[in-house]
Amino acid sequence: MTTPAIQNDLSYYRRSLSRQRIDESPTQHGTTLPLMPADDMPVTAELANCMSLYYAQATPMLRVLSDSTSRFVSEHKEVDVQQTTETLGTMAQVCQKMLETTGLIARYQREETQLFVLRVMVGLVILYDHVHPVGAFVKASDVDVKGCVKVLKEQPTSQSEGLLNALRYTTKHLNDESTPKQIKTLLAA
DSSP, rough: OOOOHHHHHHHHHHHHHHHHHHHSSTTTTOOOOOOOOOOGGGHHHHHHHHHHHHSSSSSSSHHHHHHHHHHHHHOOTTTHHHHHHHHHHHHHHHHHHHHHHHHHHHOSHOOOOHHHHHHHHHHHHHHHHHHHSSSSSSOOOOOOOHHHHHHHHHHOOOHHHHHHHHHHHHHHHHHTTTTTTHHHOOOOO
């Protein structure tokens, strides 16, 4: 996430809930100070804790998606991991070609479309890296990671830096020994 505001707001809310519980505890005279009952709270303490753990991830939705996909592929043996990763790799390559081809870029009616395709491409690379047993960075991968990174680096820094950071910090196999040094150098900050 680019701003920690949600996480900070949840932390403040959780601290407020804790203070309220302390304030509601019986005083030495045996009475309690009536505040908002726990049943009327819009978000319970338990839900706030779960939300806090969810938003603590750098890319929470992508993390849930990659965990769910990995779990689905491992639990359903009839679904071939190779087919799944090949599909993800093909989709990433399509996004990459869409961004490399100036004729296609010219067809976009809105700039947001190009940004969306960039995000989808990076998300697919990360998802592929989490689902495939050896990851997206090996030479035999279905994803042209080097080409994807080059496409990202051709974009303005304001659009690409967060996506490059997502590749640097949310991939599973980037720091493996099997990752070529050229890719590690290309992604080095």
